[in-house]
Amino acid sequence: MNLTISMDSFQFEFNKKAFRKELSSIGREVTKKVKAMIKADHDSVPGGAPVSRTGDLVDSITYRRKGDKVTIRASEYYSLFLEAGAKGTGKSHTGNLLPRPYISLVLEDMKKDIETRLLKAINEGITT
Numbered sequence: 001m002n003l004t005i006s007m008d009s010f011q012f013e014f015n016k017k018a019f020r021k022e023l024s025s026i027g028r029e030v031t032k033k034v035k036a037m038i039k040a041d042h043d044s045v046p047g048g049a050p051v052s053r054t055g056d057l058v059d060s061i062t063y064r065r066k067g068d069k070v071t072i073r074a075s076e077y078y079s080l081f082l083e084a085g086a087k088g089t090g091k092s093h094t095g096n097l098l099p100r101p102y103i104s105l106v107l108e109d110m111k112k113d114i115e116t117r118l119l120k121a122i123n124e125g126i127t128t
Helices: 018-039 057-060 078-085 105-127
Strands: 002-005 011-015 059-066 067-075 086-087 094-095
Touching: 011 105, 018 059, 018 105, 057 059, 057 078, 057 094, 067 078, 067 105, 078 086, 078 105
Parallel strands: none
Antiparallel strands: 002 011, 059 067, 086 094
């Protein structure tokens, strides 16, 4: 799909193909790094990535690119509890689970790289 913009005697087109391809590549890379972080040999401590016990969380992490957006998600019911923390946990519902972020840690670590890659893809898609 191309986007065409015209101004007084100037016109350029933006081909979204390179941008969308880069979004898919970033989604794959983030997913791979998140899974590796959880599988790594470490303790599960607040502020750090959770530990994989059954592999269900790792198996539930996927990405999907639709149009000009990429979504990275973990579909296990407890995935958001780990990422953001939770109150009222345990049998007495009085416990707290402090955050053990994993997706946000990888995104923060890759932020500059993602920005650079997307800007490059945008620039490659612009023609005059």
